[in-house]
Amino acid sequence: MKITENAREQIGAQLAAAAAQALTEDLASQPRALLVVSGGSTPLPFLRRLAEQPVAWSRVDVTLADERWVHEDHVDSNARLVRETLLTGRAAAATFHSLITSDPTPEQGAATVAARLATLPWPASLVVLGMGNDGHTASLFPDSGELSLALSTDDSVVAVRAPSVSQPRITLSAARLHDARRHALHLVGDAKKAVLAQALSGDDVRELPIRAFLTCPLTLYWAP
Ligand SMILES: O=C1O[C@H](COP(=O)(O)O)[C@@H](O)[C@H](O)[C@H]1O
Numbered sequence: 001m002k003i004t005e006n007a008r009e010q011i012g013a014q015l016a017a018a019a020a021q022a023l024t025e026d027l028a029s030q031p032r033a034l035l036v037v038s039g040g041s042t043p044l045p046f047l048r049r050l051a052e053q054p055v056a057w058s059r060v061d062v063t064l065a066d067e068r069w070v071h072e073d074h075v076d077s078n079a080r081l082v083r084e085t086l087l088t089g090r091a092a093a094a095t096f097h098s099l100i101t102s103d104p105t106p107e108q109g110a111a112t113v114a115a116r117l118a119t120l121p122w123p124a125s126l127v128v129l130g131m132g133n134d135g136h137t138a139s140l141f142p143d144s145g146e147l148s149l150a151l152s153t154d155d156s157v158v159a160v161r162a163p164s165v166s167q168p169r170i171t172l173s174a175a176r177l178h179d180a181r182r183h184a185l186h187l188v189g190d191a192k193k194a195v196l197a198q199a200l201s202g203d204d205v206r207e208l209p210i211r212a213f214l215t216c217p218l219t220l221y222w223a224p
Pocket residue numbers: 038039040041042043065066067129130131132133136137138139
């Protein structure tokens with residue numbers, strides 16, 4: 001295994017241990033706990049490791065920070081990623097809440113998804129955010145016409161279209177993503193480290209939407 005792969009496995013394992021601890025702590029004083037995870041490529045080692053953790057998974061709800069509006073068996077589906085990595089082994093007992101409906105567009109499905117999310121035990125025990133090289137997190141894209149709405153609305157979810165991505169998306173709003181006891185930012189690679197440094201040195205959220213979460217407080221899990 002290469003050194004970077006090893007470091008990425010290790011940081012994924014550290015985040016998995018922290019997520020398990022957060023869920024276990026909260027489950028000691030509440031009947032159910034909620035975990036919000038991100039999609040994309042970065043979370044794979046984290047989700048695989050988390051699936052092995054000893055948590056009372058039958059009392060855990062899991063949902064996503066955002067989703068591409070594709071069928072759940074599509075290669076780009078974040079739900080598929082969660083089902084194939086996290087919802088295996090011990091964590092198969094968790095209850096997953098998808099951000100997708102059978103509606104043809106996220107605009108048509110958003111109300112159904114919001115109603116689904118309203119049944120979950122907020123605040124989440126942990127929201128795990130990722131970040132793209134353009135500073136987007138969840139589906140809060142700098143070039144999206146819906147960015148201002150997603151940053152300001154009290155609604156749970158927002159349908160998003162952005163020139164930089166091919167598929168329509170649905171994202172938890174900034175307000176909903178803030179509604180957690182703990183936040184983690186999971187990044188790999190020097191390019192993302194540089195974007196984070198840039199985000200920390202300015203304050204225009206529309207330029208780098210990750211800035212909306214830098215004061216959560218946010219625990220950084222980074223590997224080269
Ligand atoms: O599109 C997305 O991108 C970011 C980062 O993805 P990665 O592949 O670079 O890890 C992710 O956090 C977000 O949830 C996802 O939908």
